[in-house]
Structure formats: structure tokens, C-alpha cells
Amino acid sequence: MVAFIVRRLLGAVGLLLIISAVTFAIFFLVPRAAGVTSDDIAGRFAGKQPDAATLAAIKDRFGFDDPVPVQYGKFLKAIVVGDTYDTGTEKIHCPAPCLGYSFRTNQSVTDQIVDRAPITFMIAIGAAVLWVIVGVSIGVLSALRRGTIFDRAAMGIALAGVSLPVFFTGLLSLAFVVHRWNLLPEVNYEGLSDNPFNLILPWICLAFLYAALYARLTRAGMLETMNEDYIRTARAKGLPEKTVVFKHGLRATLTPIMTVFGLDIGLLLGGAIITEKTFSIPGLGQLALDGVNQSDLPVVLGATMVAALFIVLANLVVDILYGVVDPRVRHS
């Protein structure tokens, strides 16, 4: 088990390296190939109408004219040990993990991420709690009442939920629930100090999509599990039906769903882009989106690295949990 975890961790580091290299290549090499010069990049950093000396200083400070591998190496080194920039007038130390400074705002990318991560966390976790409870319950009930009106209705709604994107449900609910009927206040969430229940509408919209997905998954899994021989054995032992369903059936059903959940939550923690955009919440997704829109390379790189990190970590946790839940994995 320890060897397994160590091997997975090494694999995760390798994966992150590859992701960083690919991202670096996309945002560095592609614009260069398209004719963007280091002057242009430095110009973006310097603001309006910089003179040549300023540009040169900026290029020198960030090493824009260094060969790409060297720049990539510096980027990696900064993450591990931090970096120190010399602006000429002062030395700025960027402690590890240093992801550089935004071209646009001159802020530390790491700080921006640390600022925004909790917001995305709140969106993702709140929605996850909702969708797991609602999705799994509906899936279980649907499976147990297969073919009934409840099942058909639930699966019909689930199909709609899977098909409707968050920007549609989000904008619709904003228009009606908030603006027309005034049932809920405006979504206004900018940090942990704000009332988390301001996020209720994004939670519901995001959870609607995922709950639909999970209801379908759970239903299919449950139907399959309830046909297993060991369920028949459980019944043959005379166990009450609720024990059969909730102890024997659900445990086996939820194991594969746990995997999907790990991936989904990992993905969302890196930025619930559409939800954040729809409700104008300044999370990691917004950050990444703004970075892309403004060709703010350090921000994009940082956001991508953080998103990748979450996905890789979530995968690792799921794999380990699998060993905990399924003794067959543990012993193999």
C-alpha cells in the first residue's frame, strides 16, 4: 500500500510536469509563432505607451528574451524555491511556491490564487453536498421503483438536467428567482467573510446538473448491483429489505460513483468556470478566464497548474479510498 501511494505520488509529479510543459508551450510558443514578440509581452506588462528603456528593463527582469527552455526552467524553479526579482529600485522576493506576477495587475499570482481558491471551494463543496445527497437518493429511489411514475419523472428531469448547461439554468433562475420574484437576494460573494448562503443559487444550478448525472449513474449502478448474486444471498438470509438495499446494495453501488465524484470535485476545485462567469463570482475560474482573455501568461499558467494539481490529487485520493473501501483492491 505504501509502495502504491509512493508510486502514485511520483506519477502525479510527473503528470504535473508534463501539464506545465504543455501549458507553457501553448501560451508561450503559439503566440510567438503567431508573431507576438517579447516586446509586445513586455508592453502588456508595462502598461500604456512604455518607452524602450522600460521595455528593456522589463524584458531583462523577467527574462523574456531567454531561450524558452531556460524560461521554463526558471518557472519551475520559482515554484519550488521561490524567486527574487530586481526592479532596479528594489528587490521583490516571491516566496515558494512562486507562480510569478500578473502582467496586468502586477500582483503575485500565488496570492491571487490563494485569495480566490476559497471562493471556488465554497461553490464546489456546497454544490457537491447538494448533488450527492439529492442525486444519489433519487437514483436509489428510482432504481428501487423502476418503471413507476416516480422513476420516469425523475429520469425525465434528470435528462433535462444533464442536457441544460449551467449558464442557461443560471441565467433563467437569476432572471426569475432573483429579479422578477425577488425570492433570493443577488448573488454576492467575494470571500469567506461573506455569508455563504449568498451562494445558494449557484449551488442549486451547479448541483442540478451534477445531481442529474449522479441520479442516472446511481440508478444504473443500483439496478446492476441489486441483480448481483450476493444481494440474493442477503435476502435469502432473511435480512430486512432496508438492510439489503442500504447496507449490501448501496455500498457496492457507491464505490464506482466515488471515483466519478473524485474526478468531478477535482475538476470543479480548479475553477467552476461557467458557474462563476454566470453569477459573476470571482473564483479561480474567473481568474483563469480573465487571464486567457488578457493573455496574462503567468495567471493562466498558475491557474492551470492549480487546476491540474486538484485533479491529480483528487485522483490519488480516490485510488487510495478505493483500497480502503474494496478489500479486493487492498489485497491485490
Added chain:
Amino acid sequence: MTGNETVSTDKTTAEGTTVPAADSAGDARPIADGEPLLEVDGLGKHFPVTAGLLRRQVAAVKAVDGVSFSVRKGETLGLVGESGCGKSTTGRMIMRLLDPSFGKITFEGEDITTMSQGRLRPLRRDLQMIFQDPYSSLNPRKTVGAIVGAPFRLQNIKTENGVKRAVQDILELVGLNPEHYNRYPHEFSGGQRQRIGIARTLALKPKLIVADEPVSALDVSVQAQVVNLLEDLQDELDLTYVVIAHDLSVVRHISDRVAVMYLGKIVEIADRNDLYERPMHPYTNALLSAVPIPDPAERGERKRIRLQGDVPSPLDPPPACRFHTRCWKAQDICKQVEPPLVELSPGHEAACHFPENTTVSATDEVAKAAVAPAPGTTAADDPAPEA
């Protein structure tokens, strides 16, 4: 699905294009009935077991650990044994679906142990396999005609009246309606599917067919149909079979000679009647005595040998005689010296220090061999426990 036939289809051999299916393959050396068609010598397969950070090999599953036998042209050799004895692995190695770890396979006098898949391809016509599960071994999206006809196309063999006609002839041969050419496997019952599987192997008029549990997935009444079919086809087409099965009654019915395997080794090999009437190895005795007899009058009448416990793991097989942990006749020597497989009566080989139904034992043979060192004796087998 069509496992062995799906090896690349691009090129054809010169031989394949010119020789019609009717008299397939011009052999360098024709083999007469009764001569060995297939010879297996010291064949083994070890599956590595890895562990740790670097996935180093820490052990090996000794699925097959040095088996030798020969199959004569026109005969049926039965391979019996319980799960994990290595009988299926042996079958797959003969077919070269698995690469042997060591040992040698000779087919028609040619060493095929390490032959490349490309060079094996013309040989695939002569070597065919019937699988156990008639449900999963047929591609559900292909018609019977396509399944049975595939070997013709893969080997690019010209047929006199076209592939369809040839396929219909084969379907008729195995007792299927030729008009079912365009039907799909799911439209057939288990027994009929097994017939389709057999038809597929017959398409190219093979010389040797390895049948891995050909009837064990079928209903009793249908089993008998397929067993009879296999026998009829053998007579008509001069086939040689290696039948792998766990059912001792079926093996007795269908085989001319029978090899009994235990934990990757052959413990006894003999003519069918010899083996079933005068079994020498205690394990064979135990197997035979365990088969339930469909006659209530026999209840309590038979000598019953009940083996204790389970077959040990092939990861760590017992040293010396592998059967000694469960054998009621085991003595110290069984734990120290591996009994070689030697001929204890004409055509009857057993690997046991204390065989039944005979006056000589492997130990005696070893002693004899030690006095007069005969070439090719197996007595020199490493007596030290392995690993």
C-alpha cells in the same frame, strides 16, 4: 473473437494462394497415422509476480512447469486436472497463444516454440482451437457465414465454388442448417453455437485441434451431441485432438490416451483403459474416486478416497513430489526427491514413488537408471526443492 485468426491479414503466403483448401499445404514430410504429430518437451510457463516500488519480479506463478508428451496423428489426447493445474495454459502454449517460458513444441517435425507470428500464419491452418464458452467466443455482430468463412479470407484460400458454398458445406458437416448462413450467433442455442465454433475451426481442414473444455458449458443432453460430433468429424476428416477437460467421464469417452496434470506437472499418462482401470498415481485414484456415479446402488459400495484441503498455490508449489501434501501414501522421500515421470508398464507413465496397481515404482526406475545410465532418462531431474 476469432482470436488466433486475427493475426495480420495483409499478406498471404505463396503457398496459401496456390493450394486449394481441399488438399491443404504440401508437407515436407507426410506423417502417417500413429506417428507423433505434436511433441511437447519440457514445456513450461511461469507468470511473473511483481511487487514493490520498482515492480521487481518477486515470484512466479508456475502455471506449467515442465510437461512432456506427444500426440500421435489420428489420436485424441485428453488433458485432465483440476482448476489451476495448467491444462489450459498448456493448450494455449501449443496454439502459441501464449509464449512458453521454456521447453519445446514440435509440430510435424518443425520446432514452433519461438516461431514468429508471421511464420506461424500458414501453420494456423493446421492448428486450430475450440473454446469453452460458445457465448463469448463468437463475434455477435458477424453472421455465421462471416465467422465460419473468415479463415478462408484470412488465409486467402481459393475455394472451388466460392467461399459461401464451402462454408455451407462445413455447416452441414457439423449438423447445422446451411440456410442459416446469414444468421447471427444470438439466434442459436448454446449447443448450436458450439457447433459454429467447431465449424470455424474446420474451415481450413486442420490437422490438430486443441479443444479447451469444449462441452462443459453445455447442457447434459447437448453435451452428448457435441461429443458425438467431435468423434464423427475425427473419423471423417482424420483429425487429431488434444481435449482439455475437467470432466473425467467425458475425457474417458473421447480420448485414446489421457494425461493427468497436477500443479503444472503431468503425474500420469497412459492409454485410456489403462489409466481408468489401473490408475497408478494416487492423485488419479483420488480423482476417479471423487466422481459421483449416477447409480444409487453404488452408494457406499465404492472405495472412497477423500483428499484433504485444497490444491496448493502454484506460486509456491510443494517441493519434490507436488502431491505429497495431500497424499495418504506420502513418505519422507516424497518430500525430498521429485519422482520422475517414467514408464512403469508398457505405455503407462506415472510420477510416483509409491504407485498403485503396479509392482515397480518410480524409485526403482531411478535406481535402475543410476546403475546403467541410459541416455534420455528423466531420472536426473533436480531432486533439490525449487526456489
Added chain:
Amino acid sequence: MARKDPAELVNGSAEQSGTRGAPSAFLEVRDLKIHFPTDDGLVKSVDGLSFQLERGRTLGIVGESGSGKSVTSLGILGLHNKRNANVSGEIWLDGTELVGASQNDVRRLRGRKMAMIFQDPLSSMHPFYTVGHQIVEAYRVHNDVSKSVARKHAVDMLGRVGIPRPDRRVDDYPHQFSGGMRQRAMIAMALSCDPELLIADEPTTALDVTVQAQILDLIRDLQEEFNSAIIMITHDLGVVAELSDDILVMYAGRCAEYASVDDAFHRPLHPYTWGLLGSMPRLDRERSERLMPIKGTPPSLINVPQGCAFNPRCAYRDLNGDKSTTERPELVEAEPGHQVACHLPLEKKREIWESEIRPKL
């Protein structure tokens, strides 16, 4: 799921049972029908089955795939979902009628008064719980005891079915057991509440022959010890011959022949039984040159042949004119204690058996 459906009680056999009353046999099944409505039509998996069984006796139910033998066993345990299966007829277990009883009442009998061993012990045990946990669970649902008492009982049971070091193996998971040991554990679980009726559905089919012999011995020994009634469901005539007192041969959901084990093997009266006997190669006889298979394949239960379900595969149907293809033969007592459903006259059947079938076996 555990809701009572009053309509079931009325439609079922509650009223019938009033007229005929409780039987004296320990287990009596009367005219059991288990039908499954499907999109392709009504599947009559079990279509009018009757038999009895006393304590300490073993009934062997023999049949091929689709004969309804497993459906019957699940039916006795009440394991069919009433939403997709129509169960009718009567099942009397020790004076209690089960078909009309509430789901909860039947559940309380399951595992305690009647228990079941399944074919594949690996898939029949929950992969995520230890063997001990699964036995403890079976014991505690019917016995109000503490976990530690139940655990001791589980260790006890494992030892009793011949598992070495039961105190250690109790905490192992099913996949850590070998096939034979797993089936022993399954038997330990089934016997944990000392059931009076044990149904074994192909208990040794997935096992090797030497392990099969061990398990059959074990079942025999346990029967002596517990005096349970056993229903042994199998396709293997050898297993039945070794273990059963009576034999019921099923074909297409109905009983073809029902006789003592001696009659069934030495004086069988149904062409299907003859066919089964002729189909199997036998180790206790000279090797026959050829097996005598039954032609054709078992019928689909949606399209059961008209008349006698076996007629398309029967070599003797023409001896009856067209009766076999038009009229379904009823199960009648041809000889004392020997029932058979076949149109052939008794004398003719005896003659065919003696002159054509028996010499070739």
C-alpha cells in the same frame, strides 16, 4: 418493497388452502406456478409443480437450463419480486402456507427455518464484508444476541464445516478463500440458524471434482447431524444419485418424472429421463462406443411446444399417434410412488426401457 398487497392474498391460495388444509408433510408444494410477464410474452418458468419432502430426507431436482429448477427454489424462499413474477399455488412449510403469507412473515422464515446454498460462492458473498461479518449478520437477524456471541458462533460454524483455523479465517474476505473453502463458508452461513429446510442450488457445479466430493460428504454429514430436509438442485445425475432419496425430473417448467432414486435410475419411465441417462458418459460402465444424445435443444419457455413439451425431441412420440403433439400429458402415478407425465402406455415404457435403453447404458 415490504408492503403487503391485499389482492395477492385473495388471488393467491389463501382460499384454496382453506378447503384442503395443512398437509402432514414437512414441506409440501402444491401446483406451484411462477410466471414472468415479459414484452415477448408470458414466460412460464414453473407451471404446476407439486412435491413433498420430510425432515431428514433429500429431494433431488434435476433439469437442464431453463427447466425451472432454480426458479422453483427461489420461489420456495419467496425471493421472487412480486412486481415482475406471478406466483401462485401453495407452499406449506411445517404447517405454514408461504405463497399467501406476507413478505415480512416469509422473510422471518428465510435463513432461520429455510436456507439456501448457491452455485457460485464467490459471487454469492458480498466482496466488501468479511466472511465472519456475513455469518454474524445472518445469525443476528434471527437471534437477539450480542456481536461477540454471534462472532463466537460464526467461528464455531466455520470450524464445523471443516475450515482450518476458523478463529483466524473468520476475519478474511471471501476473495481470500479458495473455491472449496468459500463454499464451506457459504454452507456455514446457511446453517448458522440451524434451518430445517436446506435448498442447495448446484452447490458443487463451480467446484473441482475432489472438492465436490468433500462438499457432498459435508452436506451428507450435516444432514445427519441437523436432520434437515434438503432439496438438491442440479443437472448432474451423479450428484443426485449419491445424495437423494427422491428425484424430480423437470422439463420446461413441469415435472416429467417424480420417483424414488432407485426407480428413477433403475426403472425410469419418461423418455426424457432415458435421454439424460443415455447422454452422459459413465465411469461405472464399460466405455460405450457412442453416447445417445437427446436430439434438439431445450425449448424456449415463451414457445413451449404444444402437447407434451418434450415431443419435438422425443424418439417415441409417434407411438402415440398425434396425442403427444396435441394433448399435454398429466402427471399420473404409474406405479406406487412413481409419477410420470407421458402418454406412452406403462407396459410399452417398461418394454422400451428394458429392451432398448438399459442395455445401451
